[in-house]
Amino acid sequence: MTPQSPSLPHAPLSEAQAFLDAYPEVQAIDIVLSDLHGVGRGKIIRRHELQSLFTSGRGMPASLFAQDVSGHDVEGAIATMQDGGGDSICWPIPNTLGFQTATGRGMVLLQLEDAQGTPCPLDPRTALMQQINRATALGLTPMGALELEFYLVDKERDADGRPQPARAPMTGRRLSGTNCMSVDELDEMAPFFDAVYDGAAALDLPMESLISEYAVGQFELTLRYRTLAQAADDIVRSKRLLRTTARRFGMEACFMSKPFSQSAGSGMHLHLSLNDPSGVNVFGDTETGETAQTMLHAIGGIRKTMADSMLALAPVLNSWRRFAGTVYSPATNTWGTEDRNVALRIPNGSAKSRHFEHRVAGVDTNPYLVAAIVLGAALDGIENATDPGPQGADTPSNHPAMPEGWLDAIDRFEASDAMKSLLGAPLHQIFCAVKRGEYTALAVEVTELEWQLYGTTL
Template sequence: MTTSFPGGATLTEARAFLDQHPGVQAIDILLTDCHGIGRGKSIRRHELESLFSSGRGLPASMFAQDVAGDDVDGTGLVLDDGGGDHRCWPVAGTLGYMPSTGRGQVLISMYNPDGSGFAAEPRHALDRQVLRARQMGYEPMGALEVEFYLVDRERDSQGRMQPARYPLTGRRSLNTNTMSVDELDEMSPFFDAVYEGAATLDLPLEALISEYACGQYELTIRYRDLMRAADDVIIAKRLIRSTARRFGMEACFMAKPFGPLAGSGMHLHLSLADGAGGNLFADPSEGVLSPLMLQAIGGIRATIGETMAVLAPFQNSWRRFASVNYSPGNDTWGFENRTVALRVPSGSAKARHFEHRVAGVDANPYLVAAVTLGGALDGIEAKADPGPAVTGNAYENAPANDLPRHWLEAIERFEGSEFARRILGDMLHRGFVAVKKAEYMKMALEVSEAEWSLYGFSV
């Protein structure tokens, strides 16, 4: 009989991996923190079976760290419980081989002694919303697109970051090259290695495009159940990063690494299926959108303003809205319109869904998915009206909204949000707010080179 443990993984999975990869001597175990950063350990081959059968202890304070890894006391997670470990267990289906590192990799998740999910972990917040959806008769389905820059390790003559050289030719282009297939060809040795890694990690990477800036790319990931879709982003970002290092470049997942150039988003495509896998957002008749989907859009529109601290979690995130190249800082919706926040793509009526375009690629995918699904379910329960669809350029024609205008306002709105507290739970909500406030103060005290240049000897 196969025995499963918290997280759903089994010893059979571990033993199959060891049999398939006899040369692997180490496995990276990754617990995803509130920023979406994987933290954990690298264990030896002989330890893998015990990880699956007995779990592994890690401190809960990992969810109390700012993005630099420093503890934030206001979270209540640092030494309040004496600093003891909590048990972490592998996430079923995430054990795989990373060719770029020569090591195995598996996602892990933290649990209480009674087997319930540890409340400060973002993955469990999404799990609660998925369970809520299932209790309503829905199976959440989704995919997240990942935009990123590939940059050189060496700065240019003025000390600025610059696009990476193409591994095929050694050439560097400073052109935008939007959707250039020749650019993809010159970068193909790198992306071939990424796709090779994806195949061994059960990561269903699909289309690749050269995006709207020099050195910027987008990878799409196949649609599947929403929890696994969020797992896919964690795995994809680490795969891209580790592969880039082996090619002498760095992958950058900042939302706005270059002020004048396009920002990097993480668009969430979402729909709800029935028990048989049928799409409940499918058009009921030709030219008519699903009332259920429109109610979901209405619910999300009502909560975007309260969740911007999740969708744009860092100071840099807000630079993405200062120059709106396909990065909507609004709460609008529309049909086949890339200037709105919630876009209903054209295409097959049977595959109808909507795309949430506000989150940056720097956001935590579990939190983004949790607040988006939570808002959608609230909208369905309330039979929310989405309001009129925006046509034309929403940057110019969008109705007034009450979204936060800067990072601090977003944190304060999130702190006072009953919706955010209900969706994430008290412990995660309190901890996330404390971490974001600490990061805000850290950045508020940092004087940039731009300030010295503009003000230093002028005022």
């Protein structure tokens, strides 16, 4: 269910003034609106323009949400719009203005509204805030964190023109071997990650643990658990921080779900819980140590629409390659306790801080869309007391079968009343149109592999 769209809070002018006072040398600020894909669109403004951004907003076209991932207009998506192509107004998101140590510029995230001050229904962050407002009306505060898995690759390609692992800044050694959870490899990478953590501190971005993940050049950063809106904003800011810092070290940060066919995919697991008005976690275990019914009902709601939601969790063709190897990448509709082979995992830990981990989304997804759909489905489950069904990775399910691939996911998402309800009809419609346009563009493209297989063979 999608509630009405009340005005969203704007960042106060005092934030801009505090930034200008703290950084008198900064002459430019990146203003960033996340599109459907989570790609940053916007402008670099000059120092003297910052205050007017906070007092009057800044015009940008809502047609940014009708673009494919490369920034081209998708004809079918543009056709769904009825605003005449005029500008809407972007406003700074509270607590996202900060200094970028890598670039020497400021950065602030934006949200889009129409001329009447109504949140733009095409903006994925609007969809998340609607579901958060819905939770608030139920006396609940969504809390969460998203994990960030990614690869670091060299700016230079190998002799065959293929991407290759980055070199460690400390030793110059090209990364090799899986080295899962290797502390020595993290030490070799320390100059880069020290710069990342310095950048996070300047942005007031709560980065925490760093892990060498399950493939050559793959890493994971965790972020502090806090309100769900902040958690989604954290991912947008973290990706930009990693990208800008990596470039200064001769590397690129890669957020494809499956950049290398024989290596592990990169996920963006969402951890979620709900607090009551006194700050108590309603997912906390009962006094007898049993899983809270509220938690079970939330899981039931998510499972009910899991198949329909897959396009938001795996939005591009490459996303589906991550599911080809299913170790720790569950494209299933399953749940369980302390089991990394299921889609919805309840981790061990403090009974009072109990939460679930949604493990399906890839790192290539829009964090606002993922959070909106997972939270909204969880609230549906709580409101309807939905049974989660039996747990276990191999347990048969009476839920609809999961999509078999990207086109199937597009079809299922487009036909889903549940997804339309959770995101709102305008966002649902334009997201489907963009993804169908991307599918068509790739379907007609003749690839190098096709030439190798068929060009002089058939």
